[in-house]
Every structure is written in C-alpha cells, then in structure tokens.
Amino acid sequence: MNAGNGFTRRGFLRVLAAAGGALVVGVPARAWAQQDGREDLAILGDSWTALNAFVRVEPNGRVIIGARTPDMGQGTRTSLPRIIADEMDADWTQVKVIALPLGVEDDQGAPRWLYGPQSAGGSTSIPNAWRDLRQAGAAARWLLVQAAAARTGLPPDQLRTEAGWVLTPDARRLGYGELAADAGKLSLPDAGVALKSAQAYRLIGKAAQGVDAPAIVTGQQKFGYDHYWGDGLIAMIVRCPYFDGELDHLDASAALAIEGVEKVLPLPAMPAGTLLGRGPLAAGVAVLAKDTWSALKGRAALDVRWKPRHGGAASTSTLESDAGRALRGAPTTLVRRNGDFAHAFRTAARRIQAQYVVPFVAHATMEPQNCLVRVDPDHAYLMAATQTPRSAFDVVRQITGLGPGQISIEMPRIGGGFGRRLDNDYVAEAVLLAKAAGKPIKLQWTREDDLGHDVYRPFGVHALAAGVDRKGRIVAWRQHLASTSKLWRRGVPTDRLWTSELYPDDPPAGMVANLELAWFALDFPLPRGNWRAPGHTANAFAVQSFLDEIAHATHQDPFKLRLALLGTPRLLPYASHGGPTLDTGRLANVLQLAAQRIGWGSRAPAGHGRGLACHFTFGGYVAHAFEVSVSDGKLAIHRAVAAADVGRVIDPNGVDAQIGGGTLDALSTALNLAITVHDGAVVQQNFPDYPLARMAEMPREVEVIQVPSQADPAGAGEMGVPSAAPALANAIFAATGVRLRRMPFKPGIARIG
Amino acid sequence: MPLPPPTPSVSGIVPEPRRTGVELTVNGERYMHTGDPDMPLLWWLRDVLRLTGTKYGCGVGACGACTVLVDGKPARACLTPVLAARGRNVTTVEGLADPLGRLHPVQRAWIDEDVPQCGYCQAGQLLAAAELLARRPQPSDADIDAIPNLCRCGTYPRIRRAIRRAAAIARGETP
Numbered sequence: 001m002n003a004g005n006g007f008t009r010r011g012f013l014r015v016l017a018a019a020g021g022a023l024v025v026g027v028p029a030r031a032w033a034q035q036d037g038r039e040d041l042a043i044l045g046d047s048w049t050a051l052n053a054f055v056r057v058e059p060n061g062r063v064i065i066g067a068r069t070p071d072m073g074q075g076t077r078t079s080l081p082r083i084i085a086d087e088m089d090a091d092w093t094q095v096k097v098i099a100l101p102l103g104v105e106d107d108q109g110a111p112r113w114l115y116g117p118q119s120a121g122g123s124t125s126i127p128n129a130w131r132d133l134r135q136a137g138a139a140a141r142w143l144l145v146q147a148a149a150a151r152t153g154l155p156p157d158q159l160r161t162e163a164g165w166v167l168t169p170d171a172r173r174l175g176y177g178e179l180a181a182d183a184g185k186l187s188l189p190d191a192g193v194a195l196k197s198a199q200a201y202r203l204i205g206k207a208a209q210g211v212d213a214p215a216i217v218t219g220q221q222k223f224g225y226d227h228y229w230g231d232g233l234i235a236m237i238v239r240c241p242y243f244d245g246e247l248d249h250l251d252a253s254a255a256l257a258i259e260g261v262e263k264v265l266p267l268p269a270m271p272a273g274t275l276l277g278r279g280p281l282a283a284g285v286a287v288l289a290k291d292t293w294s295a296l297k298g299r300a301a302l303d304v305r306w307k308p309r310h311g312g313a314a315s316t317s318t319l320e321s322d323a324g325r326a327l328r329g330a331p332t333t334l335v336r337r338n339g340d341f342a343h344a345f346r347t348a349a350r351r352i353q354a355q356y357v358v359p360f361v362a363h364a365t366m367e368p369q370n371c372l373v374r375v376d377p378d379h380a381y382l383m384a385a386t387q388t389p390r391s392a393f394d395v396v397r398q399i400t401g402l403g404p405g406q407i408s409i410e411m412p413r414i415g416g417g418f419g420r421r422l423d424n425d426y427v428a429e430a431v432l433l434a435k436a437a438g439k440p441i442k443l444q445w446t447r448e449d450d451l452g453h454d455v456y457r458p459f460g461v462h463a464l465a466a467g468v469d470r471k472g473r474i475v476a477w478r479q480h481l482a483s484t485s486k487l488w489r490r491g492v493p494t495d496r497l498w499t500s501e502l503y504p505d506d507p508p509a510g511m512v513a514n515l516e517l518a519w520f521a522l523d524f525p526l527p528r529g530n531w532r533a534p535g536h537t538a539n540a541f542a543v544q545s546f547l548d549e550i551a552h553a554t555h556q557d558p559f560k561l562r563l564a565l566l567g568t569p570r571l572l573p574y575a576s577h578g579g580p581t582l583d584t585g586r587l588a589n590v591l592q593l594a595a596q597r598i599g600w601g602s603r604a605p606a607g608h609g610r611g612l613a614c615h616f617t618f619g620g621y622v623a624h625a626f627e628v629s630v631s632d633g634k635l636a637i638h639r640a641v642a643a644a645d646v647g648r649v650i651d652p653n654g655v656d657a658q659i660g661g662g663t664l665d666a667l668s669t670a671l672n673l674a675i676t677v678h679d680g681a682v683v684q685q686n687f688p689d690y691p692l693a694r695m696a697e698m699p700r701e702v703e704v705i706q707v708p709s710q711a712d713p714a715g716a717g718e719m720g721v722p723s724a725a726p727a728l729a730n731a732i733f734a735a736t737g738v739r740l741r742r743m744p745f746k747p748g749i750a751r752i753g
Numbered sequence: 754m755p756l757p758p759p760t761p762s763v764s765g766i767v768p769e770p771r772r773t774g775v776e777l778t779v780n781g782e783r784y785m786h787t788g789d790p791d792m793p794l795l796w797w798l799r800d801v802l803r804l805t806g807t808k809y810g811c812g813v814g815a816c817g818a819c820t821v822l823v824d825g826k827p828a829r830a831c832l833t834p835v836l837a838a839r840g841r842n843v844t845t846v847e848g849l850a851d852p853l854g855r856l857h858p859v860q861r862a863w864i865d866e867d868v869p870q871c872g873y874c875q876a877g878q879l880l881a882a883a884e885l886l887a888r889r890p891q892p893s894d895a896d897i898d899a900i901p902n903l904c905r906c907g908t909y910p911r912i913r914r915a916i917r918r919a920a921a922i923a924r925g926e927t928p
Contacts, residue, residue: 071871075870213869214864216875217856217868217869218850218860219805219846219847221806221872223805225809226805292796366808366874366903416873657870657908661908662907664907664909668905695912695913700913702907
C-alpha cells in the first residue's frame with residue numbers, strides 16, 4: 001500500500017515554476033461541462049492568478065487551494081489544503097477548496113505527473129503532503145512577499161505575513177488579492193524557499209471542520225454516481241459467481257423486451273497481455289439501460305448460466321484444516337530467526353501455545369462501486385471513485401490505447417475506501433463497456449455485486465508459541481502463520497508472497513532473544529486485496545491476544561508484561577512501511593496513557609472486565625483499552641479508549657475522527673463479519689448476512705487521547721484499527737474468563753452464559 | 754364527401770395529450786410520475802428528479818442510506834414504489850431546510866459536531882434523526898440506539914452527540 005512517489009524536490013519546483021500563470025485546474029473546456037453543472041468552473045470566476053499548481057488567488061483576496069488526494073472520509077480535502085494555507089499564511093475563512101483531477105500531461109508519449117502523489121492508501125496522504133505540499137504554500141507566500149517588496153520598495157526580509165496580508169514595519173497592509181497579479185509574474189529561486197518554523201503555525205495543530213460538511217448535510221455534495229452525463233446509459237453487470245468461471249448460456253430476449261433496456265452484451269475481454277493488478281475480471285453480462293430501474297429489471301430478467309472452473313468446489317469450511325496441514329509441514333518462507341527458538345522453548349520454565357483464526361472479510365464501503373466513463377475516438381473522460389487514480393489511468397491506457405494527454409480523470413468524493421478502491425476492476429469494466437457501447441456509461445454495482453466480487457482481506461491461522469523463564473520473562477517466541485497471501489495474482493514472485501502477511505520487525509521482534517517467524521502458503525481461489533491496515537489487523541490480534549494469554553498463564557499483569565517487553569525506550573530498526581525505526585518508548589507511552597485513562601489497576605465494577613492492546617502501524621503508535629461485560633450472551637462495551645501518537649497532528653478533529661472511527665470499524669468487523677465460500681462462490685449477499693454493527697452495538701463514545709509530538713506526521717487513517725480487536729478479546733477474557741481466538745467474536749460471545 | 758386535408762397550425766399550439774400518472778409531493782413541490790409505477794422512489798428521486806442526496810446502499814432496506822420521510826415517517830426509498838407514495842409528502846435531505854433555506858436543527862448540529870467522514874450514509878442518518886426528534890424532542894440513549902442506519906466510518910458517537918445538540922437547538926437553547 002505504499003504509494004510510490006516518483007516526484008523529486010527538484011522536479012516539484014520545476015512544476016511550480018512552469019505552472020505559474022498557467023491554467024491548471026478545472027479550466028480546460030470539457031465536452032461534458034455544460035451537461036453537468038461543473039461547480040469547480042463556476043467557483044473560479046474570470047480573473048485569478050495561479051501562484052502554482054495548487055494555489056490561486058482572486059483579486060478580492062479569495063484563495064483557491066486544490067486538494068490532490070481523493071477524500072473518502074479520511075479528511076484530506078480539509079487537511080491537505082490547511083497545510084498549504086498555513087505555510088502561505090492564508091486566511092482560512094477566505095479559502096475555497098476544490099478537488100484536483102489527476103494531474104497528467106503528455107511528455108513525449110509518457111505521462112508527466114503534475115501534482116505529485118495523488119493516491120489515497122497506506123495512510124500516506126499526510127506524510128506525502130508534509131514532504132512536498134508545504135513547499136507549495138511557502139512558494140506562494142514567497143512570491144506574494146516579493147511582489148509586496150517591489151511595490152513598497154522595502155527589502156523582503158522586513159515584511160511579514162498574516163492571514164492573507166503582507167505587513168510592513170510601518171503597519172501598512174497589502175492584501176494577497178491586490179498582490180497576486182504581480183506575484184504570478186515572478187519566478188521562484190531554483191533552491192526553493194524556506195519553510196515556516198513550527199512556532200509560526202496558525203492552522204496546523206488546530207481543530208478544523210470538514211470543508212464538505214455543509215454540502216453533505218444539505219444533500220448537495222456529489223459523489224461519483226450523482227453525476228449524469230448527457231445521453232449516458234446505466235450499466236449493470238451480472239457476474240459469474242464462481243471464481244474464474246465462464247459464461248455457459250445467455251438468452252437476453254426477456255431483458256431486451258423491458259422498456260428502457262437498450263443493450264445486453266457480455267463484458268468484453270481485457271486486451272491480451274493487460275494486467276489489472278488483482279487477477280482477471282470476473283466474467284459478466286452487462287445490461288445497458290436508460291435509467292437504473294430499467295437496468296435492474298433487465299438484469300433480473302436475464303436468462304444466464306455460468307460454468308464453474310477450478311474453484312467450483314472451493315469452500316472455506318476446509319480452509320482451517322488445510323491451514324493445520326500446512327502448519328505441520330515445512331514453512332514456505334522463514335521470515336525471521338533470532339537466536340535458537342527450539343532450544344529456548346524446550347528449556348523454558350513455562351511453555352504456552354495458542355492458535356488464532358482470522359476470516360476473510362469484505363470492504364462493504366457504504367457507496368458501492370461505480371464509475372462514469374466516456375470514450376471518444378481521441379479522448380477518454382472518467383469520473384472515478386478511486387483511491388489510485390494513476391492505476392485507473394493505466395487501466396484506461398491499456399484498454400483504449402489513448403495517449404497520456406488524452407485521458408482525463410476526475411476523482412469525486414468517495415463513500416468509503418478502506419483499501420477496496422486501490423483496485424480499479426470496476427473502472428476497467430466501465431471503460432470496456434463505454435468503448436463497446438460508443439456512449440457514456442455509468443457503471444453501477446449493487447451491494448450483492450460488492451460483497452460477491454470484492455478483493456477480500458486474507459484468511460489466516462496464526463500458531464503462536466512462547467517460552468517464559470522463571471522470572472516471567474518471554475525468552476522464546478514463535479509465530480507461524482498459514483494464510484492466503486494478499487499478493488497472490490499480483491505479479492509478485494512466490495518467494496515474496498509472505499511480505500504482505502508478516503512484517504518481520506513487528507513487536508515482539510527485537511524484544512525477544514529467541515524468535516522465529518515463518519509463513520506457510522495457503523492456496524485458495526478467492527481474490528484478495530488491501531483492507532484498512534492490511535496485515536496489521538491479523539497480526540496485532542494474534543500477538544496482542546497471545547501476550548495476554550502469556551500474562552494470565554504466568555500470573556502477570558498484562559499491562560506490566562507489555563511494558564517489560566517493550567523495555568527501555570529505544571529505536572528498533574523497522575524495514576516495512578512506517579519505518580525506518582520503531583520507537584519502543586512511544587509505543588509504551590500510548591499503552592500507559594490508555595491504561596491510565598481506563599483506570600487500569602483499580603477495581604472494575606462487578607462483572608466488568610478491562611483489556612488492553614497496542615500496536616505500531618505505518619509510523620503511528622496506538623493503544624486501545626476497553627471495559628466490557630457479557631450477560632445472556634450479549635456484549636456491552638461500557639468504555640472505549642484509544643491513545644494515539646501519530647506524530648505532529650495537522651487537524652486534531654480529523655485525528656479524533658479517524659482513530660475513533662477506526663476503532664468502531666475494527667470492533668464492528670471483529671464482532672460480526674466474515675466472508676465464507678461454498679461450492680466456489682461467496683455465500684454472503686447483502687447486509688442482512690454481512691451485518692456491519694449498528695449504533696446500539698457500539699460504545700457510545702471513544703475517548704481518543706492524542707499525544708503531542710514534533711515528529712513528522714504519520715497519517716491517521718489506519719492506525720486506529722489493529723489494536724482494537726485484541727483489546728476487546730482481552731477485555732472479554734477479563735470479564736468472563738473466556739478466551740476468544742477466532743474472529744468474528746459474536747458466535748463465541750453468544751456461547752458465554 | 755371526403756374530409757379536407759389537415760391544415761397546418763397557425764398558432765403553433767398543439768393539444769397536449771392527456772397524461773396519467775402518480776401524483777405526489779416532494780419537498781413541497783408537486784410532481785407526476787408517468788413511468789413505471791413500481792419504480793422505487795430511490796431511483797425516481799435520483800434518475801428522474803436528480804435529487805441525488807438520497808443514496809443507494811443495499812436495495813433491501815437494510816442499511817438506511819436511502820431513508821426519506823413519507824408523510825413524516827421514515828421510509829426506505831429503495832423498497833418504496835413511487836405508487837406507494839401517491840398523494841403523499843416526501844421529504845428528502847434536500848428538503849430538510851425550511852423554504853427560506855434555514856437549516857434544520859439536525860443539519861446545524863451535524864455541522865457543529867462535524868459528523869460526516871465519507872458522508873455517504875449521512876442523508877439517511879439526518880432524516881432518521883429528524884424523525885426521532887419530531888417524535889421525541891428529548892430522546893434517551895435507548896431512543897438513539899434504536900436508529901438502525903449503518904455507518905462504516907464509525908460516526909455513531911458524533912451522531913449521538915449531534916442528536917443531543919439538535920434537540921437543544923430545537924428547544925431554543927444554545928448548546
């Protein structure tokens with residue numbers, strides 16, 4: 001999930017210089033502009049000056065800032081522009097945020113990216129922005145100051161800026177609006193310009209309201225499928241439910257007889273040699289209709305049968321025994337070895353073992369997949385709810401053969417991503433259909449399509465073993481994981497399939513002298529993909545549950561055992577995403593904060609139990625603590641605490657939302673959700689059998705503690721997830737004495753009296 | 754005697770054919786739906802009226818993203834044929850503010866508490882909350898718990914706070 005950033009600082013400055021005075025955003029006349037009431041065009045007005053690719057200033061002082069990363073609820077349309085606005089000392093009340101499309105130009109047949117990294121994944125939007133977008137704000141400020149210096153005859157270093165004004169020592173005020181035209185004619189020094197010092201931040205670190213909240217609550221906010229393009233058709237696809245299955249029989253006559261249905265066509269094949277990054281598209285038959293209801297009726301009327309392929313007999317019911325068999329054999333990959341586990345385990349005073357089971361889960365974004373595409377002979381236009389617009393661009397190029405300057409991709413607000421929209425299978429489907437139909441297409445997935453044709457979080461069985469010495473210290477640790485790698489069918493060599501499943505430097509690596517991590521491949525034909533904080537959700541559950549089991553088996557306090565394991569604050573090397581180091585002191589600190597807040601060590605009310613867990617995810621440190629009770633097989637979560645150290649906080653309100661929301665997302669998933677497969681097809685159809693938690697099941701509040709930090713920001717989208725499930729399992733054990741080693745927990749909870 | 758050939762219309766006025774359909778009111782405006790009376794309200798609102806604030810989430814009435822009010826009562830627009838709303842008043846998120854554009858207390862509270870994350874389920878949440886407050890101006894936690902609408906982003910705690918704030922706004926208090 002690590003977003004590639006092939007965008008050097010030098011290249012970035014060149015872009016800034018080149019874009020000064022150039023029209024970059026929203027302005028090229030587009031074929032569909034009149035049909036769709038493009039708000040972005042109206043916002044821009046007639047006269048403004050582009051100070052760089054991200055910033056323009058109107059004569060009246062209004063500042064328009066482009067947000068380059070699609071917002072799927074993680075708040076980047078608010079946080080990214082605030083980073084720029086702070087550096088340029090803009091008046092936030094005068095800032096209007098617009099969504100940037102994919103910024104790409106044709107550079108002699110190759111794409112040249114105008115805005116740097118635009119994907120939303122791996123919690124990288126904020127760290128990336130911290131690296132390069134501050135420069136965009138500082139450059140705008142520098143140009144405005146230079147213009148003011150020329151206007152006043154004062155040296156630039158005697159001028160300062162504040163909330164949209166340049167101020168002179170004799171208290172004259174020059175507004176950004178009146179300086180913009182002059183500033184837009186200047187060019188930047190090659191060496192770049194200085195960034196603010198942290199003491200000078202006016203917006204960074206202060207709570208902000210989401211810029212889109214007013215539009216959302218009045219129903220004016222447009223998501224992808226809220227757009228309608230001229231004579232476009234609604235497309236719905238009936239897909240083969242069997243993995244890699246084929247069309248066996250199709251009679252479209254009844255569907256075509258339905259008023260409003262215009263075409264029925266088998267989904268065209270991808271051009272030979274093209275790769276989607278997630279394996280082939282499911283075979284499908286598309287119904288193209290003038291409106292959604294006609295498409296739904298046409299879809300229901302299709303007489304279609306499918307042929308299963310190799311996956312015809314696949315079933316998750318045998319996966320666990322397959323995993324057991326795999327775990328008894330030789331590992332596919334020995335991931336890490338320190339010391340001599342076998343000897344240390346054999347000679348330990350206490351030996352503890354346990355297995356944890358993590359099911360497949362789906363993304364179930366509230367907004368099902370959709371995509372608008374129009375393919376003209378010389379240009380393709382997309383409104384694509386995607387987390388990876390560059391990959392979507394590659395898909396369009398592969399299917400249409402169009403050049404980099406002939407593909408326009410807009411990214412609307414997205415109704416939830418969670419990693420699902422890192423894959424662009426639905427974009428490929430829409431482009432194939434638009435090309436075949438010769439008309440604009442709005443592809444609409446149903447919820448059934450979504451649950452049945454996802455890229456699922458991998459299934460895994462974690463076998464853990466630990467040896468403890470007479471003083472209660474963990475001297476031997478082994479994690480053997482049998483799982484269906486996320487990277488299967490993604491062009492990754494077999495000997496690297498483990499890299500998405502086990503992170504070799506995750507705790508307790510580096511903290512236990514004799515340690516062994518090994519991965520065992522499980523074969524299964526269900527497509528896999530990225531699910532919020534991917535492998536961390538499974539590993540934190542296994543590791544942090546097991547630490548509790550060790551503590552209880554050896555009569556230690558689970559909190560103190562963790563602190564002892566983390567040891568003295570130090571930096572450990574961390575090679576996976578989120579590195580290069582892991583600070584054990586920061587992890588211990590969030591654990592302590594969470595423990596303190598939940599009242600660890602004090603007596604819990606009768607029948608209540610408390611549990612803790614902590615984890616390091618993508619550069620962020622989070623600990624969870626819950627207080628729960630179980631009666632009549634029903635769980636009550638009385639208190640939920642999450643302590644987070646995600647480096648410097650750009651927007652405390654946003655971090656609160658992400659960590660609190662991530663906590664609930666994790667609880668909902670750990671309690672309720674699993675995808676199962678029977679006879680080669682996914683069993684779950686819709687929310688009734690894939691029940692996301694409702695309000696009544698969830699804690700009434702998540703107390704989020706944010707650690708003040710000067711460290712570079714890490715993002716916050718995924719860190720709130722991994723430690724929540726084990727903290728919940730640990731709390732349930734503390735309350736009931738029942739250890740839940742299998743997600744989802746609900747069936748296990750129901751068996752508790 | 755043969756009839757005279759038809760003469761071209763001088764005025765340009767042509768008689769309009771008699772139209773039949775389902776009449777209903779949406780956000781205070783009257784409409785007639787002349788298409789398939791079984792078309793779900795959701796798709797009629799979206800595809801025909803282009804009121805796209807009402808969202809599709811499941812099509813089986815399980816998630817609440819398409820919640821609208823029909824004569825003040827919450828309804829799942831994905832399962833409600835237009836015919837079932839004949840002669841009734843439908844309120845969507847676009848019609849929650851009053852005719853002067855003043856936001857409904859739940860809208861104000863939702864902004865103040867900054868409830869939305871992705872925002873997709875929020876239209877349904879707002880209408881569910883507005884209906885709850887109309888029924889119970891001072892809702893208990895259990896009343897709020899009974900709202901069945903799904904949110905995957907985890908905005909439930911802020912929804913809870915926003916409903917309390919909206920109740921205070923509706924009572925004329927400044928929370």
